Amino acid sequence: MSAPDASPLRLGIAGLGTVGIGVVKIVQRHAEMLEARTGRKVVITAVSARDRTKNRDADLSSYAWEVDPVALATREDVDVFVELMGGHEGAAKDATMAALKAGKDVVTANKALLAHHGQALAELAEGAGRVIRFEAAVAGGIPVIKALTEGLAGNAIRRVMGVMNGTCNYILTRMETAGLPYETVFEEARQLGYLEADPQLDVGGIDAGHKLSILAAIAFGTKVSFEHVVLEGIGCISIDDIRRAADMGYKIKLLGVAQMTGRGLEQRMMPCLVPAASPLGQLQGGTNMVVIEGDSVGQIVLRGAGAGEGPTASAVMGDVLDIARGTRLPTFGQPAARLADPIPAAVSAPAPYYLRLQLLDKPGALAKVAAALGDAGVSISRMRQYGHADTTAPVLIVTHKTTRDAIDVAIAALPATGVVEGQPVALRIEEV
Ligand code: NAP
Numbered sequence: 534m535s536a537p538d539a540s541p542l543r544l545g546i547a548g549l550g551t552v553g554i555g556v557v558k559i560v561q562r563h564a565e566m567l568e569a570r571t572g573r574k575v576v577i578t579a580v581s582a583r584d585r586t587k588n589r590d591a592d593l594s595s596y597a598w599e600v601d602p603v604a605l606a607t608r609e610d611v612d613v614f615v616e617l618m619g620g621h622e623g624a625a626k627d628a629t630m631a632a633l634k635a636g637k638d639v640v641t642a643n644k645a646l647l648a649h650h651g652q653a654l655a656e657l658a659e660g661a662g663r664v665i666r667f668e669a670a671v672a673g674g675i676p677v678i679k680a681l682t683e684g685l686a687g688n689a690i691r692r693v694m695g696v697m698n699g700t701c702n703y704i705l706t707r708m709e710t711a712g713l714p715y716e717t718v719f720e721e722a723r724q725l726g727y728l729e730a731d732p733q734l735d736v737g738g739i740d741a742g743h744k745l746s747i748l749a750a751i752a753f754g755t756k757v758s759f760e761h762v763v764l765e766g767i768g769c770i771s772i773d774d775i776r777r778a779a780d781m782g783y784k785i786k787l788l789g790v791a792q793m794t795g796r797g798l799e800q801r802m803m804p805c806l807v808p809a810a811s812p813l814g815q816l817q818g819g820t821n822m823v824v825i826e827g828d829s830v831g832q833i834v835l836r837g838a839g840a841g842e843g844p845t846a847s848a849v850m851g852d853v854l855d856i857a858r859g860t861r862l863p864t865f866g867q868p869a870a871r872l873a874d875p876i877p878a879a880v881s882a883p884a885p886y887y888l889r890l891q892l893l894d895k896p897g898a899l900a901k902v903a904a905a906l907g908d909a910g911v912s913i914s915r916m917r918q919y920g921h922a923d924t925t926a927p928v929l930i931v932t933h934k935t936t937r938d939a940i941d942v943a944i945a946a947l948p949a950t951g952v953v954e955g956q957p958v959a960l961r962i963e964e965v
Pocket residue numbers: 547548549550551552553581582583584585587600602616617618619620624642643644645669670673839840841842845
């Protein structure tokens with residue numbers, strides 16, 4: 534056995550925002566502990582950000598400053614390039630590729646980069662004999678990449694699902710607890726600084742979709758295929774739906790599900806109903822939860838902070854310490870050259886659906902709706918009509934398992950019944 538490397542591990546950090554400064558603080562605060570755990574010092578040699586004059590909550594005076602992240606990534610005195618700038622093109626991509634080509638290992642928190650270029654980066658890293666690690670990219674402080682890649686490596690994974698965008702979970706749970714409409718809570722989230730610079734990344738499900746596509750690649754041994762994630766955001770969710778779903782024993786979550794079926798790989802990130810009493814149903818505020826189902830282990834539930842300085846920097850440092858210890862793993866748990874081209878499932882596995890309709894309160898109206906559903910092959914499991922002051926009645930229907938296609942056919946047939954007002958709401962009920 535060769536002697537472990539005892540030379541200092543030298544980090545170059547590009548990006549000194551929330552996460553970058555969090556990493557600097559851990560390296561400074563825990564220098565002795567990090568050395569004790571890895572057998573070598575972990576030091577920062579150089580940093581980069583856009584604005585050198587910005588006041589940052591850490592002493593950076595002993596680090597070299599590079600204006601250009603690519604120059605930082607390729608410095609002689611950098612062993613590990615730590616990419617904490619964000620964005621899937623431009624500086625983040627250029628500097629990451631430059632670092633790998635220059636023989637550096639890379640640690641990043643950038644889910645967009647991995648979702649869009651994961652395969653190319655994995656091939657580049659593995660071809661160069663380097664590693665690219667990205668624990669912080671999915672569910673912040675929760676060590677889900679490590680769990681899937683290492684601890685659960687002996688399992689055939691059946692399904693991975695989770696709430697992976699804290700901002701959306703904050704918005705949905707705040708709507709519920711405060712009884713406030715989406716627009717008001719969205720504005721609150723903006724004031725609190727929870728939203729990404731482009732809020733659509735959060736509320737449109739894109740950020741969470743990036744994360745799901747990364748987990749799916751590891752879980753099912755496929756190339757990352759964010760382009761095949763079926764995405765729906767939370768902008769369509771009303772306080773009415775949150776209340777009605779609660780009446781029927783459910784919570785609404787922006788839920789990501791990835792599973793390999795006989796029809797191919799399913800990846801969807803969309804608002805779903807989950808049982809209120811389930812761990813996912815009970816998840817409050819900005820917390821994340823990832824549920825992994827393996828053939829031997831059964832179900833594992835991981836819960837924790839999905840964002841923020843400390844939790845995200847914690848995940849970055851976990852990767853840095855693995856590199857310091859000499860742990861070398863293929864990027865997505867198996868060699869990039871062996872990852873399969875995913876065949877996306879054309880249709881999702883059948884599930885029960887929640888339907889909310891505004892029905893004209895007149896004789897035979899329910900019968901017409903039931904007939905339209907029946908003609909589309911949709912069978913009703915439960916139904917509830919609410920008291921009302923005007924001429925239309927809110928009606929909720931929970932169907933037996935059916936397909937989204939059948940639900941869409943039924944919804945398309947509803948206007949012809951002449952008894953449904955407005956646009957019906959249809960949400961999948963996920964069995965968790
Ligand atoms: P942030 O606070 O906006 O910080 C970004 C940093 O990158 C800033 O220091 C910025 O410089 C620097 N930067 C941006 N473009 C640059 C360029 N072209 N050249 C040099 N420096 C550049 O972002 P963050 O929240 O720390 O997020 C960093 C990464 O972590 C992103 O990929 C994000 O998705 C991921 N992440 C974040 C969280 C979280 O809770 N924040 C959680 C999980 C993952 P200036 O400071 O000079 O503007």
